[in-house]
Amino acid sequence: STKEKIALLHGAHRVGKRTDATMEKWRGYGLGQFIHWGLYAIPGGAWNGKQYNGAAEWIRSWDGIPKSTYDSLNYSFNPTAFDAKAWAKTAKQMGARYVTFTTKHHDGFCLWPSKYTKYTVKNSPYKKDIVKAVVDAYDQEGIDVILYFSVMDWNHPDWRYDIKTKEDSIAFERFKKFTRNQLIELLTNYPTVKGLWFDGTWDKSWVKQAAFADELETEMRRLRPGLIIGSRFRADENGKRHFDSNGVLMGDYEQGWERKIPSKIEDVHGNDWDCVMTVPENQWGYNAAWNGHLKTGTELIEMTARCVSLGGNFVLNFGPKGDGAIRQEEIKLAEEIGDWMKVNQEAIYNCEYAGFDKQDWGYFTRKTGTDKVYMVVFNVPLSGALRIKTPSKTAIKKAYMLADAEESFVPEEISADEYFLHLKKSTNSKPFVIVLETLKAT
Ligand code: FHN
Known part of the structure; x- marks a missing residue:
């Protein structure tokens, strides 16, 4: 096109795909697992006997839910059936070659003992470091780990949706330091992880931090060479997300394919991408009353093939229960996909368009x-x-x-x-x- 290129300070750092070995491995994964697990798994989509229709991991935000009562769920977090090795075996059996795990979702509860907040697993009856257990178990199965991290944090007093006052701006400066500290902490504590999967980055407050986020990305990449970060992390100085003001992908792969799959190769603009998918329509955290259409094993296998045929990876979400066990329906799907993968994985792994x-x-x-x-x-x-x-x-x-x-x-x-x-x-x-x-x- 004849469009003039806009000069950007905080746009994309690269045009075209990464060609290093870590990214080439990522590109060849084909099939992955997503795990959403946190305090929201305890209510499991219902509060005081009332079922809420929205996504179960968002229950804290629904009208009528007392925020402080939700926030106290950490005192009830004691997942007696949690067994990271069993999770990793299920993933392995399904044929997943990477896992993305929620270290902290929007509710702010940290599944690792972060030094920077009291709102962690350490201050729950369970006490132990869940992120470490997951990383170790998946490492042992040879499944690469990517850590999910929500920047938006409903529990943190300094979180803001927008910055309108002087007070907001002072609070958000503290929040930025907190976010940086937590990310450096995660990368330092779990040095084997291959990447970070960012979420909750759409609010104005964060979108306005182009310079800060750009610098932080550089710092994280310097700390962990080869680190994989998708397009959801930061915006450019004009507030453009995923693609900068010149239409160039920001980050290593396109992270916009949530519960949807491209239909033709032109849709992916020559970029790396993965699709994250739920079994019901839109439930990531555990919802006891899964309803509506539930995807079948064959449908999920078809989605996997479709993604790989268009050069992407397919990532299936699991929402373990409050006690830590993976629900039977998900175990069955993992087995069904795994049985198919055992015979046909050659057409899925290390394949391209x-x-x-x-x-x-x-x-x-x-x-x-x-x-x-x-x-x-x-x-x-x-x-x-x-x-x-x-x-x-x-x-x-x-x-x-x-x-x-x-x-x-x-x-x-x-x-x-x-x-x-x-x-x-x-x-x-x-x-x-x-x-x-x-x-x-x-
Ligand atoms: O709001 C979240 C949602 O709960 C879930 O974590 C998904 C996973 O991709 N991400 C956000 C919505 O885009």
């Missing part, structure tokens, strides 16, 4: 940087013929089932660069994968 036109039967993925293309098939047409349009000058050398290489196909060429693969039988009850070994003429 294939460069083939999307077809109605499902999704193409490509083993990153190779000629191996996967067809993840969800909808078998009545004809049993799967259409493939190859990019020009690309031949299909071999086509076979991923689960059974003996079961191969001879593609029927129906016109230039266009083929049918004729399925022999369509007895599949689960999505399946066909491997295409391709050859590009040079």
